[in-house]
Amino acid sequence: MATLIIDGQEVHAEEGQTVLEVARANGFEIPTLCYHPQLEPYGACRLCIVEVIRRGRSRLETSCTYPARDGLVIKTKSPPVIEARAVILGLLLSRCPNVPVIQELALEYGITEPPFPVEDPEEKCILCGLCVRTCHELVKADVLNFSQRGIERRVGPPFLEKTRQCIGCGACTIVCPTGAIEIVLEQAGIYKEKPLGPTAAIWVPSLQAVPRVPVIDTDACIRFRQNDRTEGEIADACGVCQMVCEAGAINFDQQDEVVEVDVGTVIVATGFQMWDPAQLSQYSYGKSPNIITGMEFEHLSNAGGITSGEILLADGRKPEQVAIIHCVGSRDHNAHEYCSRICCMYSLKQAHLVRDKTDAAVYEFYMDMRAFGKGYEEFYERVQEEGVVMIRGRGAEVEVLPDGKLRVKGEDANLGRLVYVDVDMVVLSTAIEAPHDANQVAALFGLSRSVDGFFAEAHPKMRPVETNTGGVFLAGAAQAPKDVPDTVAHAGAAASMALALMDQGEVTISPAVAVVDEELCSGCKTCISLCPYTAISFIEEDNVARVNEALCKGCGTCVAACPAGAIEALHFTDEQIVAQIEGVLAWV
Amino acid sequence: MNLDRVNQIINGYGADRAVSLAVLQDIQREYNYLPREALELAAGRLDMPLGEIYRMATFFTAFSLQPKGEYVCKVCLGTACHVRGGARILEAVERELDIKAGQTTSDGKFSLEAVRCVGACALGPIVMVNEEPHAYMTPDKASKLIVQLAAGKVERVEAPPAPRSARAPIDLSSVPPAG
Amino acid sequence: MPRLKSVEELQKLRTQLQKNIESRTETSTTITVGMGTCGIAAGAREVMQAILAELDKRDINAHVTTVGCIGMCHKEPLVDIRQGDEPRITYGNITPAMVSRLIEDHLANGQVVDEWVVGRVAG
Amino acid sequence: MAERHRADLLISCLHGRYPELIPTLQEEIERRGLTGEVGVVEAGCRGLCAMGPVMLIKPGGLFYTNVQPADVPELVEETLIKGRAVERLAYKEPVTHQSVCYYEDIPFYSKQVRHVMHDCGMIDPQSIEEYIAVGGYQALSKALTTMTPKEIIEEVKKSGLRGRGGAGFSTGWKWEATRQSAGDVRYAIANGDEGDPGAFMNRSLMEGDPHAIIEGMVIGAYAIGNVRNAYIYVRDEYPLAVSNLNIALEQAREYGLLGEDILGTGFDLDIKVVRGAGAFVCGESSALMQSVEGKVGEPRPKHYHATERGLWGQPTALNNVETWANIPLIINKGAEWFASFGTENSKGTKTFCLAGQIQNTGLIEVPMGITLREVIYDIGGGIPGGRELKAVQTGGPSGGCIPASLLDLPVDYDSLVEAGSMMGSGGMIVMDDRTCMVDIARYFLEFLKEESCGKCSPCREGIRAMLEILTRITEGQGKMADLETLETLAKTVQTASLCGLGKSAPNPVISTLRHFRDEYVAHIEDKKCPAGVCKALIEYYIIEDKCLGCGLCRRKCPQGAISGEKKEVHVIDPALCIKCGICRDVCKFDAVGVR
DSSP states (O other), rough: EEEEEEEEEEEEETOBBBHHHHHHHHTTOOOSSSTTSOOOOOOOOOOEEEEEEEEEEEEEETTSBBBBTTTTTEEOOOOOHHHHHHHHHHHHHHOTTTOHHHHHHHHHHHHOSSSOSSTTTTOOOOOOHHHHHHIIISOOOOOOOOEEEGGGOEEESSSSOOOTTTTOOOOOHHOSOOOOOOOOSSSTTTTSTTTOOOOOSSOSSSHHHHHHEEEEEEEOHHHHHHHTTTTTTTTOOHHHHHOOOOOOOOOOTTTOOOOOOOOOOOEEEEEEEOOOGGGGGGOOBTTTTTTEEEEHHHHSSSSSSSTOOOOTTTOOOOOOOEEEEEEEESSSSSSSSSSSSSHEEEEEEHHHHHHHHHEEEEEOOOOOOOOTTHHHHHHHHHHTTTTTTOOOOOOEEEEEEEOOOOOEEETTTTTTEEEEEESEEEEEEEEOOOOOOHHHHHHHHHEEEEEEEEBBBSSSSTTTSSSSSSSEEEOOGSSOOOOOHHHHHHHHHHHHHHHHHHHHOOOOSSSOOOOOOTTTTOOOOOHHHHHHTTTTTEETTTEEEOOOTTTTOOOOOOHHHHHOOEETTTTHHHHHHHHHHHHHTTOO | OOOHHHHHHHHHHOOOGGHHHHHHHHHHHSSOOOHHHHHHHHHHHTOOOHHHHHHHHOOOOOOOOOOOOSSSEEOOOOOHHHTTHHHHHHHHHHHHTTTTTTTOOSSSSEEEEESSSOOOOOOOOOOTTTEEEEEEOOHHHHHHOOOHHHOOOOOOOOOOOOOOOOOOBBGGGOOOOOO | OOOOOOOHHHHHHHHHHHHHGGGSOOOOOOEEEESHHHHHHHHHHHHHHHHHHHHHHHHHOEEEEEEEEOGGGOOSSOOOEEETTSOOOEEEEEEEEHHHHHHHIIIIIIIGGGGEEEEOOOO | OOOOEEEEEEEEETTTTOOOHHHHHHHHHHHHHHTTTTTEEEEESSSSSSSEEEEETTTTTTTEEEEOOGHHHHIIIIIIISSOOGGGGBBBTTTTTOOOOOOGGGGGHTTTTSSSTTTTTOOOTTOOOHHHHHHTTTHHHHHHHHOHHHHHHHHHHHTTTOOTTTOOOOOOOOHHHHHHHSSSSSSEEEEEEEETTTTOHHHHHHHHHHHHHHHHHHHHHHHHHHHEEHHHHHHHOOHHHHHHHHHHHHHHTTTSSSSETTTTTTTTEEEEEEOSSSSSGGGGGGHHHHHTTTTTOOOOSSSSSSTTSOOOGGGGEEHHHHHHHHHHHHHHOHHHHHHBBSSSSBBEEEEEEESSSSOOOEEEETTTEEEEEEEEIIOOOGGGGGGOOEEEEEEEGGGGGGGGGGGBBBOSSSHHTTTTOOOOSSSEEEEEEOOHHHHHHHHHHHHHHHHHHHHSSSHHHHHHHHHHHHHHTTTOOOHHHHHHHHHHHHHHHHHHHHHHHHHHHHHHHHHHHHHHHHHHHOOOOHOOOTTOOEEEEEEEEEEEETTTOHHHHHHHTTTOOOEEOTTTEEEEOTTTTOOOOOOHOOTOOOOEEOO
16 A cells, blocks of 8 residues: 655555545545546546656656555645646637636636637537547447547547447447537437437336336447447446446346246236327327326426426426326227226326426316325315316317427317317326236236236125135236225235235135046046146146146036046036935925 | 458458558558548458547558549658758749649649658758659749649759869879778 | 578678678778779789689788779789788789789788889888 | 679668669679679668768778769779779868868768768668678677676666667666566567658668667667567658668578577577658657557557556567667677767767758767767868858757857757757757748747647647747737747646657747747847748848849749849839749849848
């Protein structure tokens, strides 16, 4: 470990640290323009020069490149340092007179005007090379590079032309200290399909989830995209997230894997997905960035979202009129016929948020207001008092006007007239639906699904969390649309059912199960595919079907189907039933 | 464009980026400039980013991305030639050809370059035309040279030879040679 | 081309090669042949070539130079030998056949061939 | 193989002119039946470049200048057959116009001490046989067989040899530092990227005596240890140097003086030539090494010396070609002999290129410590036309201008630095009173503006800013405050730039400001260019009593700015005049003046 003195203060340095790193770690301020902690030091802007006194000799050196050797005496603010920095900033300001970063730094050193003649007042590039080094060292795309030399030096792609080599990652625009690089998207980029989507390859899909876990979008991540470009070879590109993650939580080698766990019970809580409003063209979703779904509104108004919670239009203005359209995709013969149950209340909440955060007028196009929960009706009244305009009647159509305004048309059922309103923003309260892979989950657990596609419970009134498969329970919106309190209650019930089952330590099953008479079984396997509970398996070595009694519900399907008549339902054999009939008829 | 020569050049060195500079020099010599297709091929063969090749091609003054004229006139502006008036020679040639240094005439006949020292300071100010030196230039001589070149005839513009008056040989027999 | 495998081989090669550039190296011996019209007419060219061949054969390090008419045209071909600070010895009427003895006696053995001498000039 | 010639004709300084000279000579020799008696050798540089082609005839030492093909028959007849000198071809003393027939009597040579350049011009550089014959590779065999690497380094240290490329770092110490740096692989590089305008010492050496460089490098590589590969970096503008070096390397390999098991000692080394491509900055060590690695020559921060982390991150000894060529001399003749030349801190001899406003333009080699006066007047023959010496520029664009008042300055590393210049690689540009010092400073900055790699901001932007100010001054738009700004800028560019190019870039400004401030003031305050160079500040006029009205200037003026009747005094119209100076060049009566 090296010990050095910075501005009279003794500090310690780790092996391999530079003077700049040590100084910054100890709170000394040194200006830099070409330095980035994730890149190799370059020493081009020379702003970070400090006075280095070594073996009695004093010199100006760039702290970003100078190794923190033992016994150095460093002065970060001595007169020669200040003078040199001032001259350099004067030169840079003369090169780029209209770059705020340079203006501010220059001002710190007392320079207000470019001291030397300015050639091109629009010049923004100070040739710090951060973009070039990022493109080479981190992204490994090697698109940007210098060309020419001396004062003619330029940064750009080969031949200073558009190139297909650029993967459009935008890393250069982020590191550029002066805003000299702009990415022009010629085709819809990855994130241009939906407004208010993620803006980077690492993002938090559920902002209010606990823990707040981000994900890497491998389609957008530079590292994964470079892997594709190198035909599957691991490109050692980027990896900045891994370098900066103090918890060491990022592992690029991680693969999807199948985990096998032995469990006693299963609670299916696969939730729902938002219905895509682009399926109904009358809502013009996708035609204007200001037509958004309720979920997108949540991202927008979340304090951790891209606008830090401010409700803004795509161009950054505050909206002056906002329309919220209920039942988009719900209660609709062209989409889902059921009521999604949560939209009325979240729409009211969003109306409240818009009123609260902006002065915009809010129009709610609703069919019925279903404020059925505790305190919901009161909230509905409060929102009405806040001045939200309630229009009873389905919002029928959204039209994007040439000036960008949005015209929402509908029928006011109370007045019996067609109405329209021109707004800046439309929020579509879209339906929720069963996840797209619900049928696979159903097949896996032997679940039934109701007409709406959600999983069917064993009995709508008496057994709302159980399924027809023993030990498999439902929780939350997997069963049907639910709001948060209902979901919590439902999930609590499912949990206690599961616990109760496991607490017994054993399972009581109905004695009415099917058995195979193996003497008669021909091994045709007809029963196996018919059993809704996967209770029958085929025993290869004996060439017969056998029933797992713990799974069998005694439904009798197999009994009826067996072509050999080899299966019988225990206690419900033909003989027993016939005997029962005969016993009953004995009265006669 | 036939790029066989580029492949041959690279084969001669082995496809390693350490030889990139030599490869570019040979391409420049072969084609008299660096054709874009040749650069793209070289980048691929040497496993270098095209941007790096482009950077080298624009960094070193020996390279040109544009074809050169039939006559490449290099006016030396080295220090020795400068103090003997090299800048005035350049101006004269610029005036005569009506192009600036670094440009090629529209008929593709002349390229004009201002170079820094061709290492023949004694002959300064010097103008090199396609590697042939023309020594002891004056603006007037330089203009003449261009006119001659344009007309297709090249006469050597040379320093006046030593005066031929003292023709009488000395008889060395009276003075025995030393050493 | 021989690949040198030791320092000794290099030294041997050098000794051989030194002859090639003999005219450029310093030597104390200069043989001057008079090559005026008179000299050439009397056979000075052949004498000089014989001298060169003889020096080569005996491996003697000497410069051979030519001058114009020395002035004693009747004694041509004239050959002048000077060694260091010794007096300059001029031999006259030299024929190629005499060269061998001249070189052997004067240069190899240090004996001036008195009967052929036509003049001596100090230093 | 021995072929005894009675005479060798050593021809130098062809500079690509008269390619037919040597064939003509050979033909004539054959015609006169002299084949086999007389050798013709195209030898390396002899220094008197301005008088080329020159011919030295051995033995005897007759020396002819400006030999042209037409001179051949007379030359062969008179000199080779009749043994007489052709006086009109002899060197003419510039001042007295006396003919000097013998090489050694020419003052240009008699004041020189040619050690490094000794064989240059004496042997055919494309013949390893001639090099061996004059004692080549003797030092190598001595070093490899009788000396340990340590002893060699000690000897080089003791000799006091300092780098001939500019900064003057002790060569022995550099080798020792490289040897002591941990590394299984080390490298040696010879820097032949002579980029200074007005300097061609290295070119002459590489062209004229390539084996001396190679021999020095083999000895150095052996002394440093673990060096298997070495490189010679040569400007591509020197095609003859590249080809002669390559020929020399090939010959050395064939003779077993390079490659595996050199001279049977078990020592291996190969040397390759790497060509530069026209970038002054590649003379800077870190940029040069990047370039050898096949990258753009861009300097890197040098907190680790190349002796520690150089080429491909390995310890590397990088020396100028002239430094390497000194090594065989030191090994052959010993450190004491070497150190007996030169001064206390600058030992040995140094080659310089004398150029500019001087009689004997050329390449010279002198002992360190010789005074500028001796160099310019005794060797260089003084200033042409009897004009007055104003300054000597040394060290190339990184150096400075030494005023005539310091003419008795000894030429050594430390005195030059003290005078505000530097040794550099050895360029010496002589300037007379027609040279404008502000224009010279502007000239160098213009050069550096083009040659700066542009990586670091003080060098890139600072040079431009200084150049703009200087241009303004030469155009008569300067202010006195500009001088202060120039000084501030110069100081920051000097202290804050990344590499040697930037750090030394302000030297031309600093040294001219220091020694010739009055010229700056004249440009700014009086709006006059005392030397009559800066176009915006001068005016061409016809001196009435000298003009005879011949009309030549009127015909030659490209602008038609001169008018006048035949046999009457002509007049220049200042409104049309573009100050090209052609009228002044062509006037046979000195009737065009500048004011």
